[in-house]
Amino acid sequence: MAIDIMNPYEMAVAQFEDAGRRLGLSQAMRAILSKPKRELTVNFPVRMDNGDVRMFTGYRVQHNINRGPAKGGIRYSPQVSLDEVRALAMWMTWKCAVVGIPFGGAKGGVICDPHQMSHAELERLTRRYATEISILIGPDSDIPAPDMNTNPQVMAWIMDTYSMHKGYSVPAAITGKPLAIGGSEGRLEATARGVQFVTREAMRDRGMKPEETTVVIQGFGNVGSITARLISEMGCKVVGVSDISGGVYNPAGLDVYKTLRYSREHGGLKGLPGAEAVTNQELLELPCTVLIPAALENQLTRSNAPRIQARMIIEAANGPTTPEADMILNERGIPVIPDILANAGGVTVSYFEWVQDLQRFFWAENEINNRLESIMTRAYRAMCDKAEEQQVNLRLGAYLLAVARVAEATEIRGVYP
Numbered sequence: 001m002a003i004d005i006m007n008p009y010e011m012a013v014a015q016f017e018d019a020g021r022r023l024g025l026s027q028a029m030r031a032i033l034s035k036p037k038r039e040l041t042v043n044f045p046v047r048m049d050n051g052d053v054r055m056f057t058g059y060r061v062q063h064n065i066n067r068g069p070a071k072g073g074i075r076y077s078p079q080v081s082l083d084e085v086r087a088l089a090m091w092m093t094w095k096c097a098v099v100g101i102p103f104g105g106a107k108g109g110v111i112c113d114p115h116q117m118s119h120a121e122l123e124r125l126t127r128r129y130a131t132e133i134s135i136l137i138g139p140d141s142d143i144p145a146p147d148m149n150t151n152p153q154v155m156a157w158i159m160d161t162y163s164m165h166k167g168y169s170v171p172a173a174i175t176g177k178p179l180a181i182g183g184s185e186g187r188l189e190a191t192a193r194g195v196q197f198v199t200r201e202a203m204r205d206r207g208m209k210p211e212e213t214t215v216v217i218q219g220f221g222n223v224g225s226i227t228a229r230l231i232s233e234m235g236c237k238v239v240g241v242s243d244i245s246g247g248v249y250n251p252a253g254l255d256v257y258k259t260l261r262y263s264r265e266h267g268g269l270k271g272l273p274g275a276e277a278v279t280n281q282e283l284l285e286l287p288c289t290v291l292i293p294a295a296l297e298n299q300l301t302r303s304n305a306p307r308i309q310a311r312m313i314i315e316a317a318n319g320p321t322t323p324e325a326d327m328i329l330n331e332r333g334i335p336v337i338p339d340i341l342a343n344a345g346g347v348t349v350s351y352f353e354w355v356q357d358l359q360r361f362f363w364a365e366n367e368i369n370n371r372l373e374s375i376m377t378r379a380y381r382a383m384c385d386k387a388e389e390q391q392v393n394l395r396l397g398a399y400l401l402a403v404a405r406v407a408e409a410t411e412i413r414g415v416y417p
Contacts, residue, residue, distance in 0.1 A: 005298045006322045008087035014323050016090065019399035020407075022390070029407055032415075036086050038062040042132035046125045049118050056125060058110040060133040062142060063089035066409040069140055070106035071096060071347060073147025073176075074129075074154070080109035084297070088147075091318055092347065094402035095340045099379045101351040106142050108133065114149045126154050130161040137162065139172035139358065145350045146176040148221070148296075152188070156181055172357035175350035184353035185365035187346075190372065192226035194345015195316045197376040199290060200234060202312060202337050205384070208289060210235030214253075216288040216310065217241045218280060219295030220269060223316050223343070225260055227294060232256040240278065240286050242295075243268050247283035248275035285309060293320035300325040308334060315339035330393050338395040340402060341376075341383055348375050 013034050020030045040060045045053045059082055062070040072092040085107045093105030110129050114122055136142050146155055159174040159181060171182030179185070186193070203213060213236040217224050220243040228238050237253040245268040248254065254275060262272050270277070284291065284304055291310035293299045297319035300308065305328035313329065313336045315321060321329070321336060329336055349372055356362045363371075387397025 005301070006324075007083055008297045008319055009083040009090075011297070011319055011322060012087040012090045015395070015399060016094075016403060019396060019403040022392070022396070023400060023404055023407065025403070025407055029410065032410060033064065033403070033406060036061050036063045036089055037065060038136065039082070039086070040133060040136055041082065042129065044128045044132050046121065046128055048121055056110055056112055056129070058108065058129045058132065059085045060108040060136050060142070061085045061089040061106060062136065063105040063107075064093045064406055064410070065104035065141075066413055067097060067104055067406060068102035069104065070136075070142040071103035071145070071350065072106035072108065072142075073145045073346075074108040074110070074150050074158075075147040076110050076112050076114045076149040076154075078111060078113045079296075080111045085109050087297075088318055091340055093406060094399060095344045095347055096351075097402035097405040098340050098383065098398050099344045099348055099375050100405075101348060101375075103143075103347070103351065106144075107147075108144060109147075122154070123157055126157040127161045130158040131165070134162055134165055137173060139170060139354070143172070143350070143354055144174055145346070146222075151222075152176055152178045152183060155183075172354050175353040175357075176346075177353070182353075182357045184349060184356055184368060185363065186368040186372070187349050187353055188222065189226050189230070190349035191223045191316070191343050191346035192230055193369065193372060194348065194376050195223070195227045195292065195294075195314060195342055196230040196234065197345070197373050198337055198342050198380050199231065199292070199314050201377055201380045202314065202335070203290070206312065206335075208311075211237075213237065213289040214239045214251075214287075215290045215292060216249075216283060216286050217292045217294055217316075218247070218283055218299060218320075219243065219293065219317060220263060221294070223346075224292070224294035225263065227292060227316055228256050229260065231290075231292075236290070239288060240283050241269065242278070242280050242283045245270040247278040247280055248272045249278045249283065249286055250275045251287075290314060293317045296320070298322060300329070302328060305329055306332075308332075310334065313337065315342045318343065326393070326395060335394055337380075338398050341379055341398050344379070345372055345376060348372055 088107035294316035
């Protein structure tokens with residue numbers, strides 16, 4: 001299996017290069033867009049509850065800011081690496097461009113296991129990390145947001161830390177905050193809601209009726225669990241889900257609300273009554289109409305791509321499909337709705353939150369959801385049109401749109417000095 005695991009940054013660059021060649025970008029432009037603009041590595045001490053001091057390493061990478069301030073989440077995980085953060089920052093650039101919002105791409109991360117830390121330790125780590133990266137972040141330069149293992153509370157600590165340095169409150173410096181301090185209605189569900197809108201459009205295009213559609217979702221965190229709820233509310237049957245403890249499967253369908261409650265009460269899906277236990281890898285190969293990877297990178301590889309039984313894949317995670325797997329799925333006629341579009345709902349509503357904070361004027365949730373639906377469906381249609389026009393798969397269609405927009409902005413601005 002290990003031989004299939006691709007360095008995420010190499011994967012991101014390979015995807016970009018494919019689009020760059022097809023667009024006929026110059027060697028200079030391809031060189032500029034294949035490298036991050038800025039990379040900050042920070043090593044910082046945190047006092048633990050027992051009095052010990054531990055050193056932690058964190059990153060903040062800005063890939064490209066030619067279309068606007070950098071935008072991107074912060075993840076806490078033992079697996080965080082500089083190359084992973086570089087890849088995620090690049091994907092954010094294309095994600096913002098494909099849905100047409102005026103941001104560049106960034107990402108951040110800290111190498112840690114938040115599940116092994118107390119609330120107080122997590123707060124001290126977050127505030128120290130925020131202080132270390134405060135030389136880069138701000139409402140006009142780089143706006144962080146939640147990602148894997150971070151949440152509105154973590155964003156509140158970062159916003160407060162940044163504001164303490166300034167001496168006044170700066171709510172627009174961070175998105176994904178609690179409503180009480182300038183967060184936006186609809187932000188928590190935004191990524192999953194974007195997945196729902198894109199899934200609905202893709203199903204319509206292929207004549208799939210919700211009542212005849214079975215869905216498997218890998219990952220049951222914020223995105224995966226809310227996607228399961230929204231997809232089931234559409235009338236689809238969720239037959240398999242998984243989290244870090246493993247997967248559960250019932251071909252007759254899972255009761256999503258009972259599954260959500262069980263996961264909350266037991267800290268995971270393991271042992272869910274009325275369901276068969278499966279591994280995360282087995283889950284991906286289950287028979288279903290729609291497969292939604294909503295966990296990590298490198299999940300669909302050349303090893304398992306030939307055995308995927310889904311008729312369509314919606315990438316709710318970032319980089320879940322390796323280029324080799326992409327080719328295999330393409331040859332097998334299994335469409336993949338790419339991550340840079342499918343999970344762009346989160347950054348789109350983060351953009352709405354930023355705008356609301358800057359204006360000090362807030363919108364109702366139905367207005368936010370309607371605006372999100374409009375942006376996601378328009379971007380989906382543009383991707384399909386581009387793919388059809390160029391006779392390429394949907395990922396390349398999305399990349400051709402996104403890379404062309406970023407290249408145009410870069411060309412117009414020129415090379416300084």
